[in-house]
Amino acid sequence: MAKKKKKNKSTSSHSQQLPLPKNQILELYDLMVKARVLEERLIKIYKSGDAYFWIGGPGEEGFGVPLGLLINKGQGHNHDWLHLHYRCSPTLVAMGMPYIDAIRLIMNKATDINTGGRNFANHYCYPEWNVAPVTSPIEVQYSAAIGTAWAQHRENANGITIVSGGDAGTAEGDFASCLVWASRPGNELPLLITVQNNRWGISTSYDTQHGEQSIADRGKAFGMKTKVINANDPIEGYLGMKECIEYIRKNKKPMLVEFKVSRLYGHSSADGANLRNEEDCIQNLEEKLLNWKLITKEEIKNIRANYEAEAKKATEQARTEGGPEANTLWDHVYVDNENADWRNF
Amino acid sequence: MANMAQAIRLALHYAEENLELKDVFGEDVGPPLGGVFTATQGIKSAWNSPLDERGIIGCAMGIAMTGDRCVAEIQFCDYIFNTIDLLKMVGNTYWTTHGRMPLPLVVMTPVGAGIRGSVYHSHSFDAWASRLPGWKIVMPSNPKDAYGLLLSAIADPNPVLFLKPKALLRVKGKEMIPGEPEGDKVLKSMIDAPVGDRSNWKPKWPKIEDYRVPIGKAEVTRQGEDLTIVSYGRTLPICNTVADELQDKGHSVEVIDLRSIYPYDWQAIKTSVQKTKKVLFVNEDTEVTNFAEHLAYRVGQELFYEIYAAPRVLAAKNLPGIGLHPNLEDNTVPQKPQITEAALDVIGQQP
Numbered sequence: 001m002a003k004k005k006k007k008n009k010s011t012s013s014h015s016q017q018l019p020l021p022k023n024q025i026l027e028l029y030d031l032m033v034k035a036r037v038l039e040e041r042l043i044k045i046y047k048s049g050d051a052y053f054w055i056g057g058p059g060e061e062g063f064g065v066p067l068g069l070l071i072n073k074g075q076g077h078n079h080d081w082l083h084l085h086y087r088c089s090p091t092l093v094a095m096g097m098p099y100i101d102a103i104r105l106i107m108n109k110a111t112d113i114n115t116g117g118r119n120f121a122n123h124y125c126y127p128e129w130n131v132a133p134v135t136s137p138i139e140v141q142y143s144a145a146i147g148t149a150w151a152q153h154r155e156n157a158n159g160i161t162i163v164s165g166g167d168a169g170t171a172e173g174d175f176a177s178c179l180v181w182a183s184r185p186g187n188e189l190p191l192l193i194t195v196q197n198n199r200w201g202i203s204t205s206y207d208t209q210h211g212e213q214s215i216a217d218r219g220k221a222f223g224m225k226t227k228v229i230n231a232n233d234p235i236e237g238y239l240g241m242k243e244c245i246e247y248i249r250k251n252k253k254p255m256l257v258e259f260k261v262s263r264l265y266g267h268s269s270a271d272g273a274n275l276r277n278e279e280d281c282i283q284n285l286e287e288k289l290l291n292w293k294l295i296t297k298e299e300i301k302n303i304r305a306n307y308e309a310e311a312k313k314a315t316e317q318a319r320t321e322g323g324p325e326a327n328t329l330w331d332h333v334y335v336d337n338e339n340a341d342w343r344n345f
Numbered sequence: 346m347a348n349m350a351q352a353i354r355l356a357l358h359y360a361e362e363n364l365e366l367k368d369v370f371g372e373d374v375g376p377p378l379g380g381v382f383t384a385t386q387g388i389k390s391a392w393n394s395p396l397d398e399r400g401i402i403g404c405a406m407g408i409a410m411t412g413d414r415c416v417a418e419i420q421f422c423d424y425i426f427n428t429i430d431l432l433k434m435v436g437n438t439y440w441t442t443h444g445r446m447p448l449p450l451v452v453m454t455p456v457g458a459g460i461r462g463s464v465y466h467s468h469s470f471d472a473w474a475s476r477l478p479g480w481k482i483v484m485p486s487n488p489k490d491a492y493g494l495l496l497s498a499i500a501d502p503n504p505v506l507f508l509k510p511k512a513l514l515r516v517k518g519k520e521m522i523p524g525e526p527e528g529d530k531v532l533k534s535m536i537d538a539p540v541g542d543r544s545n546w547k548p549k550w551p552k553i554e555d556y557r558v559p560i561g562k563a564e565v566t567r568q569g570e571d572l573t574i575v576s577y578g579r580t581l582p583i584c585n586t587v588a589d590e591l592q593d594k595g596h597s598v599e600v601i602d603l604r605s606i607y608p609y610d611w612q613a614i615k616t617s618v619q620k621t622k623k624v625l626f627v628n629e630d631t632e633v634t635n636f637a638e639h640l641a642y643r644v645g646q647e648l649f650y651e652i653y654a655a656p657r658v659l660a661a662k663n664l665p666g667i668g669l670h671p672n673l674e675d676n677t678v679p680q681k682p683q684i685t686e687a688a689l690d691v692i693g694q695q696p
């Protein structure tokens with residue numbers, strides 16, 4: 001919707017060189033707002049008592065949206081595999097996930113296609129897009145990512161694997177596993193290992209736990225190309241992500257990339273989910289858009305308002321839906337609902 | 346006759362030719378060694394992984410997410426414990442995703458005592474494994490069952506844990522694997538890697554055939570009237586021997602090889618116990634919160650008014666380890682004398 005209006009303005013007189021084509025910058029912005037509005041809605045749903053827990057990714061849009069826009073989306077070895085964590089709603093939004101999916105998930109509705117009301121907010125699973133299930137144990141996705149990247153390597157496929165996680169989690173062994181397995185001589189994996197460094201564990205500050213100069217530096221010992229990207233500047237986030245993905249697609253070799261991001265609403269609902277005073281990637285991009293005269297304040301307001309209305313509508317829809325019934329407890333323990341209840345053996 | 350290590354190799358070969366098995370991997374699983382118990386020698390798709398159990402399970406999980414079939418090995422189950430949360434996750438993924446993400450994978454790992462393996466090569470894992478819902482868990486006691494169970498495991502759309510009783514890996518079977526050549530020497534010359542330089546060696550695979558042991562199906566290995574012994578893995582052949590010896594002394598003992606720990610064949614246990622009225626469960630995991638305690642509990646709950654003796658569990662003593670000296674090992678995990686004694690004791694009970 002934002003795009004249409006801007007068409008009339010495309011003749012406007014920004015003589016400066018834009019870092020990306022105008023429509024791409026606007027799409028990036030639009031999706032970042034779309035992702036932010038979703039997270040803010042999820043927080044409201046939690047605060048109004050319609051959910052038990054919230055955890056999510058407001059503040060990480062400058063990483064997540066570029067990722068969602070740049071991957072080769074689809075199913076099978078020739079598409080990219082994503083091993084995401086619980087702050088990755090911006091990636092799914094950019095890939096086209098409708099709001100209602102996230103809202104049914106946080107409200108544990110029977111209609112929640114990701115988990116059937118079984119798991120926390122933002123714990124997605126989209127096999128049709130090669131999106132591995134998000135799970136709560138920190139860092140395990142870095143071990144599972146080895147496997148999809150290996151299968152792509154074995155088949156000499158076009159797809160690559162991307163894994164994401166936080167800074168504190170890099171202390172786990174799975175992170176080291178990922179570096180080791182990705183860089184075995186002769187079997188280097190097409191694996192983009194990313195870390196979203198928001199400088200926090202839950203309450204533990206980055207500065208007190210990391211002796212390394214930067215997390216990305218750890219890749220150097222494995223002969224990996226590394227990069228540190230400031231994703232609070234979404235243009236840098238986008239261009240950096242593009243370069244990394246293109247490098248891996250072309251060279252079929254791993255990269256370790258650290259994205260600097262913010263954690264705008266704290267860790268989760270457990271510490272209040274209130275807005276914190278940290279740098280905001282969306283505000284940063286807005287300032288640029290206004291400077292470049294690609295957008296007006298009025299349009300900014302409208303984009304937000306439209307997404308807010310969409311989120312509200314989806315919330316109202318989900319509210320009318322029921323939760324999973326107790327008689328579905330044993331569903332999907334085994335494939336094809338083969339009996340798994342010992343009482344019936 | 347093939348031994349169990351050869352039977353596993355034959356199954357892996359059959360599966361890579363016929364069941365789209367893509368990867369067999371783990372520590373020292375690929376050439377030149379082909380596994381510390383030689384169970385993966387000559388397998389085309391076998392490769393050496395880093396010495397990293399978490400990486401091995403994680404990699405298997407990722408491969409399974411793509412739909413490709415793999416068999417991952419943990420070199421000894423003593424070293425599987427640092428993957429326990431990943432094993433939990435493998436077990437819960439299909440359920441948690443409400444049926445969206447199946448994980449068809451097999452993890453195999455040698456278990457149990459019997460090779461003088463000391464504290465860290467004698468652990469069992471069956472009781473631990475029984476607490477991993479979402480997995481199927483199998484444990485053969487002879488080469489033919491190992492072949493048939495491994496093929497069923499690889500073809501199964503769910504994660505399957507294949508426990509290899511390490512004391513039985515070199516024991517020859519009494520029944521032929523379908524398609525196995527006659528004569529031990531022939532099979533050995535075809536599929537065992539030579540000692541020394543193997544760089545140019547290639548196995549000559551016999552034309553083996555499809556054969557499945559259904560997961561969840563037990564087998565009655567001795568028929569009897571006075572007592573049912575339910576066991577699996579290393580202790581199963583000992584239970585057979587005990588039954589044969591007691592037969593000579595006038596006691597008729599039925600032995601059930603459970604073969605699958607989960608799902609388990611309750612109907613086989615129930616039918617037998619309803620006949621013999623007495624039951625002894627034997628395995629070599631530690632005795633407190635042992636899987637057999639669940640079975641004994643169930644016998645108590647469902648067959649209480651039909652049985653003539655309290656269900657008995659004979660398992661390893663609840664010690665922190667299995668000591669290396671034979672006096673220590675043999676008195677920690679059940680051996681023939683303890684099984685015989687327990688069997689006679691249960692047989693002797695009168696209501």
Ligand SMILES: Cc1ncc(C[n+]2csc(CCOP(=O)(O)OP(=O)(O)O)c2C)c(N)n1
Pocket residue numbers: 087136137138139165166167168169170198200201202267
């Ligand atoms: C293995 C494990 N240990 C502890 C926790 C509890 N926990 C959840 S999030 C978190 C902090 C993670 O910090 P980081 O990796 O930096 O990611 P962020 O949440 O900041 O994005 C902790 C300790 C967990 N979920 N899993």
